[in-house]
Amino acid sequence: MDYLEQSFNIRYHYKIFFTEGLFDSDNLLLADFFNGESSAAQKKVLFVLDAGLVDANPALETAITAYFQVHRAVELVSEILIVPGGEAAKNNPAVLESIIEAVDVHGIDRHSYIAAVGGGAVLDLVGYAAAIAHRGIRHLRIPTTVLAQNDSGVGVKNGVNYKGKKNFLGSFSPPVAVFNDKQFLLTLNNRDFRSGISEAIKVALIKDPAFFTWIEAHASKLLNRDMESMEYLIKHCARLHLEHISSLDPFERGSSRPLDFGHWSAHKLEQLSNFSITHGEAVAMGMALDSTYSLYAGVLSEEKLQRILNLLALFFDITNPLIRITDLNAPILQGLQEFREHLGGNLCITLLRDVGEGFEVHEMDPHTLLQASQYILQFKKRQFDTNTFPL
Amino acid sequence: MDYLEQSFNIRYHYKIFFTEGLFDSDNLLLADFFNGESSAAQKKVLFVLDAGLVDANPALETAITAYFQVHRAVELVSEILIVPGGEAAKNNPAVLESIIEAVDVHGIDRHSYIAAVGGGAVLDLVGYAAAIAHRGIRHLRIPTTVLAQNDSGVGVKNGVNYKGKKNFLGSFSPPVAVFNDKQFLLTLNNRDFRSGISEAIKVALIKDPAFFTWIEAHASKLLNRDMESMEYLIKHCARLHLEHISSLDPFERGSSRPLDFGHWSAHKLEQLSNFSITHGEAVAMGMALDSTYSLYAGVLSEEKLQRILNLLALFFDITNPLIRITDLNAPILQGLQEFREHLGGNLCITLLRDVGEGFEVHEMDPHTLLQASQYILQFKKRQFDTNTFPL
Incomplete structure (x- = not known):
């Protein structure tokens, strides 16, 4: 040759x-x-x-x-x-x-x-x-x-x-x-102020259990726009984000994208809402979906899932009807195929086996997604008191 | 901080x-x-x-x-x-x-x-x-x-x-x-076949005197479309080009662009001709101009310049009237400013001090360019017999 x-x-x-x-x-x-x-x-x-x-x-x-x-x-x-x-x-x-x-x-x-x-x-x-x-x-x-x-x-x-x-x-x-x-x-309105917390919860969920606990403990302060708490959240999240980029595959030539936890549906939810929901809100909904999927996939306990959904629900409307998956033709499911194309053919989805411990799978069962979506929509009814954390 | x-x-x-x-x-x-x-x-x-x-x-x-x-x-x-x-x-x-x-x-x-x-x-x-x-x-x-x-x-x-x-x-x-x-x-027509020889002459002129001599010696064969000669020319030129990219600044973050010898005017000449002249033809004209500028700048001998212009003129119409610079408002001179912007503010122009030895300068004198353009337009009249090389 x-x-x-x-x-x-x-x-x-x-x-x-x-x-x-x-x-x-x-x-x-x-x-x-x-x-x-x-x-x-x-x-x-x-x-x-x-x-x-x-x-x-x-x-x-x-x-x-x-x-x-x-x-x-x-x-x-x-x-x-x-x-x-x-x-x-x-x-x-x-x-x-x-x-x-x-x-x-x-x-x-x-x-x-x-x-x-x-x-x-x-x-x-x-x-x-x-x-x-x-x-x-x-x-x-x-x-x-x-x-x-x-x-x-x-x-x-x-x-x-x-x-x-x-x-x-x-x-x-x-x-x-x-x-x-x-x-x-x-000068941010409350909605934009909260939206960014979503990515901090994301990175905590997939790789930093102590940070998740910190966010739980500081949730009230963050909701009340305590700036010292927000500064810590931003800097710690930015640091985790930077470390992740430099340690793995900065230009994403492979298929692995653990930082995209919750994002396959988030991208689609934004589009389906005509971008009336923010990226952070959509990511929160997407994380709720994939965390709940982790429960039905048998890898995450319901107790841990409840802890996750509780924190998300403090900041975001995770039971937004857009999350509803009624059948296998539901528009949100098209997001899986679009995400696969965007990644490059090989689907990589992050699921959770614990708070702070993500892992990757390469397919999602739409029937299980349907179950997960129903679980979330019922979540409101059996929500804990939002001031009570299982700590 | x-x-x-x-x-x-x-x-x-x-x-x-x-x-x-x-x-x-x-x-x-x-x-x-x-x-x-x-x-x-x-x-x-x-x-x-x-x-x-x-x-x-x-x-x-x-x-x-x-x-x-x-x-x-x-x-x-x-x-x-x-x-x-x-x-x-x-x-x-x-x-x-x-x-x-x-x-x-x-x-x-x-x-x-x-x-x-x-x-x-x-x-x-x-x-x-x-x-x-x-x-x-x-x-x-x-x-x-x-x-x-x-x-x-x-x-x-x-x-x-x-x-x-x-x-x-x-x-x-x-x-x-x-x-x-x-x-x-x-299946290339003669014009396209020859056009590519321009970049080979370029890389020979700035860094490989032996390759320049080889092109001179094989000029007749190349003009007659001898494929063995062309294969050698392509592979050697590609190798020099690759070495240059990997050894210096592949994504051109600095200003140094020695491989752009002759290109500041070439880009403009292509545009002024409404792209009726090819990139290779324009680069040949641009190299003729900057080689002749090197003569007037006192760094290249006339004997060597003649050797360069002779080889270029074998393959290309370097006395195309588009090269004419009549005054300091000549359109071709705008190419300098556009090239400066494209490079990033700091002009870097390659001149020759010998066949096979380029070096960089950071400005060009328009009056000298005017003289160089006149020299080239008169070149036809005192052109050597194209079959005689000063070897």
């Missing part, structure tokens, strides 16, 4: 900074970051902001402009883009196009920066635009929701939807830095 | 196979490749063919279908896509969309394959579609032109054009394998 061979390694390295008041002119974190970046020429930074965030923080644009008037390590592109938040941004190709066009018009080159400030959907969208323009522009993530700060924003994926299919187009493109500013969390 | 840190390496590895009659059913190369790939589930392969190639090889579709009826390591997707060849494919978003749609319709997952068969532009386009669909579908390249077999097809880049700007959208996404089938070269 006549051939040449090519092989090389690409190293990725970035920091996730935790700060408060990132754009306060006396906060040097961002300026120091840009000063520390190697570059001969004057670089530019294009900011793209989440419209929902701007509504809640009307002074944000002014603050960013003022910051870069004081700190001149990079040149702020005069036009600050504002794009719709949530899945709307990822569904509309014109929004992606508007970012690409700004890269062209403002001459953003591959050693300049695109900074995304917003929730997970905006970070996904902007990260994708940055990944494909000029074969990759340096990308800064400034996540502003709990979910983005503890999960999607610190990871390596981006994407947009195509014909309603979530993240059908995207790439694995690590950011050059992530800035988690806790001040942004103060 | 409060932060978490993330770092990991991604390893890329692929082979470039050399064969003849890839789709002959008794050629086991492709079947063995698929059999050797790890996968539990039955995988699919979607073929995308270059329309120009299909015109020249009307039996190709039938041959591919017949091959996978005999060899069933993967399932051939029944629809074989045929897309326009050349820059037309990269300029038209609808062509990209048609590939994405096929991925969706035929349920191509991330462990399945998209195989591109054609010239460099089709490989760029299909490689880009494969890179972004499902965050990256395994991509096979089957280059069918000299240029694609010795240069672009064996590398790691893909891309499409945006508003006429070459490769404005794209990514660095190594293929899983490349199959160079020499039979495809037989």
